[in-house]
Structure formats: structure tokens, C-alpha cells
Amino acid sequence: MLQELNTSAQKITALYCRLSRDDDLQGDSNSIINQKNILQKYADDNGFKNTVTFVDDGYSGTTFNRPDWQRLMEFVNRDEVATIIVKDMSRLGRDYLKVGYFTEILFPENGIRFIAINNGVDSDKPTDNDFTPFLNIINEWYAKDTSKKIRAVFKSKADRGETLTFLPPYGYMKDPNDKHKWLIDDEASQVVKEIFRLCVSGLGMTKIANELNERKIIPPAYYKVIHGQINTNQDFSKSRWNSSTVSDILSKQEYIGNTVIYKPDSHSRKKHSKFKRLKPEEQIIIENTHEAIIDKDTFEVATNIRNCKRKNTKIGYIPKLAGKLFCSDCGEKLYYVCPREKYHTPAYFVCSNYRKHRCEKTHAVFEKDIESIILEDIKRITSFIKEHEEEFLIKVNDYSKAELNKALRDATREIETANARYKKLDSIIQNLYEDKIEGNLTDERFNKLSASYEQEQQSLEARIKELRDFIDKENKKYLNASYLINLVKKYTEINELTDEIIHEFVQKVVVHHKVKIDGVKTQQVDIYYNGVGHIEI
Incomplete structure (x- = not known):
């Protein structure tokens, strides 16, 4: 018996404190200090010896992944x-x-006495603990209600167009007179512009990062520490540019003056899982909220380049047109086939679906031929713009209206057809129900048929929403002839098809299959230019 008392005396009395948020005081928050005082006084007044305090300041009660709680559990396990x-x-x-798991299972199994002072809970007095499960449920309801209120505040700020980010993106800094506004950081913004320039010139994410490291340009995290934008004990002095950092900068709409709201959304209040990025259509984008560093045309070109991923071939060569050529029939990309000296076959592109038997024709085109076609067409269109700028603007405007009217007409017609079918299905389901009531249809047959029709209705609802979103998007869409005009003025003469020329001028190229006309093989190629698309001149 004496041995058991001595063993118990060696064990600790754990005083556990937690607060979900810090206040403005240095170190422990005021509430934590009060908790410590209350717990220590209770322990002293009631004869609890060998006290050890555990503190989790700034941690939510909905998770038990807290540093000092985990440390306490190590004591429990020992x-x-x-x-x-x-x-x-x-x-x-x-x-x-x-x-409930801790208070009803883990603590009793380990012979641990549990006391919650203000609630009058003491595991050594079971009659005082009858209300404990209800207290736990009430505490969880409180957490849920708080979570809803916080989300409502965020939504209200988003509706007012206020930024929700604690730190502005690299290239911007907070306005000292208004923390909700951003100002351009002259030094960092030049680096952002250079990253976009290198991307447009044809460099990939890794090559851009290597270039910045070679120039000894300070990476974003360390730059913010040096300039006092963030305070941290973490050492960023050895950090380097990498492809992820470059890709993140190239993807931010903030650089064209937009504020993007609701990028992350938690899966669950309890899971505390990583934030997920919502789809573009689920984001709230507020345009022109601050001064832009990058113009919209350059941003769009960079986005198109990043969407057209290019890979090294077996011989270590990256084709200039990789990711730019598309099949006219199936819409898939054309892939590059290396030259084969053994058969004296030059390099060419072919539909990626052809060998998978998903496209009936090869749509093959030699690399040398397609590059020559594109270069000559760029020369032709640049020459026309230089000589007939006003006529070009009129053509683009007329073409834009014609394409918009066609797109809206087709989408509206499909919506009308879908709505008619939806109403027809309502009538069919009603008739099925009447047949079931009259005994002309078994329950099993009714359930099977109605489920099938209801599934079709759900598909129609989704398609109607998709088409309406498309119409809204098309109504806001416009062709930007000024981008191509300014681009033409940038070049005095174009004699070579470089990576930079391709990325700046060409959005995509649609390749048709070769056909014979009057005994002569011809191949149609439709070139879509950035800003104006495919336009006949």
C-alpha cells in the first residue's frame, strides 16, 4: 500500500490551459494568464502537488492536434x-x-482523475458528471456557430471588394495610410515583369527560376523579411527561386489589378485539412481594385503558354510548336514525331488520337512546312496591319459581332430544346405515377423508370446552367485588336519564327487533313492569333 502511494506521489498534476486566439499582449494572452492563476490556486487549495502547466495558446478547440496537448499525452502514455x-x-x-473519448475512456483506463472547475466536473464524484455529455455537445454547437459567423464576415468583406489576404503578393506592399489598399513595390515589381517577359519569350518555369538564381535576385520570402513585410524567426537567407514560385506568380490575377476572393475553402471545420483551390468559375473576381503591374494581354499570353506544356523529345529537342497544333476533327493536340534518318523521314506532327483509333485521319504535317506557313501568315497579317490599321479594326469588330451572335444563337437554341425535354419528362413521370396508382405498373418498374427519367432531368439541369453561364461569359467577351496592333508596332521586321514570336502572336493552329483537289494535295491550316482569334483578311 505504501509503495502504491509513493508511486502516485511521483505522478504529476497536469494544469491544462487553452485559448483559440492570441490577444495583443506579448507572450501569453491575458486569458491564459488568468487560467494559469485559477488552476494553480485550485491545486494549492485542494492539496494537489507536483503541478505541471501545459499551454496551447492560439489553437482551436475543434482539433486535438495541439503541441502541448500532444506533450501531455506523452506523459499519459508513460x-x-x-x-x-x-x-x-x-x-x-x-x-x-x-x-467524450478522453473523459469516458482514456482517462479512466489510465486511472487519471479529471476535473473541470467551473462546470463542477470531477471524475472521482460520478454523481456530479451526469450533465458532462450535454456540456460537450453545447461546446461543439458553439464552435459550429462561431465558424458560421466567421464565414459570414468573410463573405461580407468579399462583397464589399476588400482584400482578405494578410500579406499582399510579391510585387506589392501595403499602403501605410490604408491597410486594405496595395501599392506597387518598385523593386519587386520589376522582377515580376521580368518573369512574365521570360515566360513569353519561351522559357519554362524551371529555366526562369534558374535564370533568376544566376542573377542572384532575392526570392520573395527572403525579400519580404529583409524589407520588414513579415516578422519570422525562420531563416530564409538560403532560399532560392524554384518552378513552383515562378508558376504561382504567373498564375496570379492580382498582377493585372484584380482581387480574387474565395480561392481557398476548408473541407471541414473538424478536419482542419489543407485549403483547396476552387475552380475558376467558383471564384469571385473583382476587377481593377488596384494598380496593375502586368497588362491583361501579356497575362493572357503567359497563361496560354503555361497551358501548352512542352516536353523534351527523345533527342532532347523541344519543338517550337509543341502544344499549339490541334486536330480539326477531334480537337486533340498534334504530337511531335522525331526525324528518322534511317528512313530519311523528316520531323512531323500527327493527331494524338490517330494511333489510338479515336480519329480516322492522321492530320499529319511536316514541322518544316507548318513553321513556314505560320511565318508567312504572320508576315502577311503584320504587313496588312501596318498599311491598313483602321480597316483591320473594322474587320475585327464585325467578326467579333458575327461570332458572338452565332455562339449566342446556338446556345439559346440548345437551352430551348433542353427546357422542352425537361417539361416533357415531368409529364412522363406524372403519367408513370398515375399508372402506378391505378395498378398498371409495379412498384419495381415504377422506381426503375422514374429514377432513369429523374437522372436525365438532373443532367438537363446541369447542361442548362452550363449554357447560361456560357452566354453570360460570351456577353462579357470581346476581341482585343489593340493587342495585335501594338505587337506589330513592336517588330520592324520578322524574318524568323522564334519561340517568342510564336507565343506572342499565336494562340493555336488548327490543322486539317490533306485532300486532293484537281489532282493536287492541299492542306488547310487555320491560325488563331492572340486577341483576335481566326480572322480572314
Whole structure:
């Protein structure tokens, strides 16, 4: 008996404190200090010895992945805890299932006495604990309600167009007179512009990062530390540019003056999983909220380049037109076939679906031929723009209206057809129900048929929404002839098809299959230019 008392005396009395947010004081927050004082006084007044304090300041009660809680559990696993004392049940946690596991299973199994002072809970007095499960449920309801209120505040700010980010993106800094506004950082913004220039010139993410490292340009995180934009004990002095950092900069609409709201959204309040990026159509984009670093045309070209991923061939060569050529029939990309000296076959492109038997024709075109066609067409269109700029603007405007009217007409017609079918299905389902009531249709047959029709209705609803979104998008869309005109003025003469020329001028090229006309093989190629698309001149 004496040996058991001595063993118990060696165990600790754990005083556990938690607060979900820090206040403005240095170190522990005021509430944490109060909790410590309350717990220590209770322990002293009631004869609890060998006290050890555990503090989690700034951690939510909906998760138990807290540093000092984990440290306390290590003591429990080593059988070194006699008593755990908290100010109230909510300090232990706000997930009633997990709190119940600790208080009803883990602590009793390890012979640990649990006390929640303000709630009058003491595991050594079972009659006082009847209301404990209800306290746990109430605490979880409180957490859910708080979560909803926080989301409502965020939504309200988003509706007002206020930025929700704590730090502005690299290239911007906070306005010292208004923390909700961003100003351009002259030094960092020049680096952002250079990254976009290198991308448009044809360099990939890794090559851009290597170029910046060779120039000894300070990467974003270390730059923000040096200029006092962030305070951290983490050492960023050895950080380097990498492809992920470059890709992130090239993808930010903030650089064209837009604010993007609701990029992340938590999967679950309890899971505390990583934030996910929402689809573009689920984001709220507020245009022209601050001064742009990059013009929209350059941003669009860079985005198109990043979407057209290019890979090294077996011989280590990256084709200039990789990711730019598309099949006129199936819409898939044409892939590059290396030259074969053994058969004296030059390099060419072919439909990626042809060998998979998903496209009936090869749509093959020699690399040398397609490059020559594109170069000559760029020369032709640049010459026309230089000599007939006003006529070019009129043509683009007329073409834009014609294409928009066609797109809207087709989409509207499909919506009308879908709505008619939806109403027809309502009538069919109603007739099925009447047949079932009259005994002309078995329950099994009715369930099978109605489920099939209802599934079709769901598909129609989704398609109608998709078409309406498309119409809204097309109404806001416009062709930007000024981009191509300014681009033409940039070049005095174009004699070579470089990576930079391709990326700046060409959006995509649609290749048709070769056909014989009057005994002569011909091949149609439709070139779509950035800003204006495919336009006949």
C-alpha cells in the first residue's frame, strides 16, 4: 500500500490551459494568464502537488492536434499523470466525440482523475458528471456557430471588394495610410515583369527560376523579411527561386489589378485539412481594385503558354510548336514525331488520337512546312496591319459581332430544346405515377423508370446552367485588336519564327487533313492569333 502511494506521489498534476486566439499582449494572452492563476490556486487549495502547466495558446478547440496537448499525452502514455485539471470543459475541446473519448475512456483506463472547475466536473464524484455529455455537445454547437459567423464576415468583406489576404503578393506592399489598399513595390515589381517577359519569350518555369538564381535576385520570402513585410524567426537567407514560385506568380490575377476572393475553402471545420483551390468559375473576381503591374494581354499570353506544356523529345529537342497544333476533327493536340534518318523521314506532327483509333485521319504535317506557313501568315497579317490599321479594326469588330451572335444563337437554341425535354419528362413521370396508382405498373418498374427519367432531368439541369453561364461569359467577351496592333508596332521586321514570336502572336493552329483537289494535295491550316482569334483578311 505504501509503495502504491509513493508511486502516485511521483505522478504529476497536469494544469491544462487553452485559448483559440492570441490577444495583443506579448507572450501569453491575458486569458491564459488568468487560467494559469485559477488552476494553480485550485491545486494549492485542494492539496494537489507536483503541478505541471501545459499551454496551447492560439489553437482551436475543434482539433486535438495541439503541441502541448500532444506533450501531455506523452506523459499519459508513460503513466506519469495522476490528475488533469482544466478551467472548464470547453478548454479541453469543442468536439464532443473526442472529448467524450478522453473523459469516458482514456482517462479512466489510465486511472487519471479529471476535473473541470467551473462546470463542477470531477471524475472521482460520478454523481456530479451526469450533465458532462450535454456540456460537450453545447461546446461543439458553439464552435459550429462561431465558424458560421466567421464565414459570414468573410463573405461580407468579399462583397464589399476588400482584400482578405494578410500579406499582399510579391510585387506589392501595403499602403501605410490604408491597410486594405496595395501599392506597387518598385523593386519587386520589376522582377515580376521580368518573369512574365521570360515566360513569353519561351522559357519554362524551371529555366526562369534558374535564370533568376544566376542573377542572384532575392526570392520573395527572403525579400519580404529583409524589407520588414513579415516578422519570422525562420531563416530564409538560403532560399532560392524554384518552378513552383515562378508558376504561382504567373498564375496570379492580382498582377493585372484584380482581387480574387474565395480561392481557398476548408473541407471541414473538424478536419482542419489543407485549403483547396476552387475552380475558376467558383471564384469571385473583382476587377481593377488596384494598380496593375502586368497588362491583361501579356497575362493572357503567359497563361496560354503555361497551358501548352512542352516536353523534351527523345533527342532532347523541344519543338517550337509543341502544344499549339490541334486536330480539326477531334480537337486533340498534334504530337511531335522525331526525324528518322534511317528512313530519311523528316520531323512531323500527327493527331494524338490517330494511333489510338479515336480519329480516322492522321492530320499529319511536316514541322518544316507548318513553321513556314505560320511565318508567312504572320508576315502577311503584320504587313496588312501596318498599311491598313483602321480597316483591320473594322474587320475585327464585325467578326467579333458575327461570332458572338452565332455562339449566342446556338446556345439559346440548345437551352430551348433542353427546357422542352425537361417539361416533357415531368409529364412522363406524372403519367408513370398515375399508372402506378391505378395498378398498371409495379412498384419495381415504377422506381426503375422514374429514377432513369429523374437522372436525365438532373443532367438537363446541369447542361442548362452550363449554357447560361456560357452566354453570360460570351456577353462579357470581346476581341482585343489593340493587342495585335501594338505587337506589330513592336517588330520592324520578322524574318524568323522564334519561340517568342510564336507565343506572342499565336494562340493555336488548327490543322486539317490533306485532300486532293484537281489532282493536287492541299492542306488547310487555320491560325488563331492572340486577341483576335481566326480572322480572314
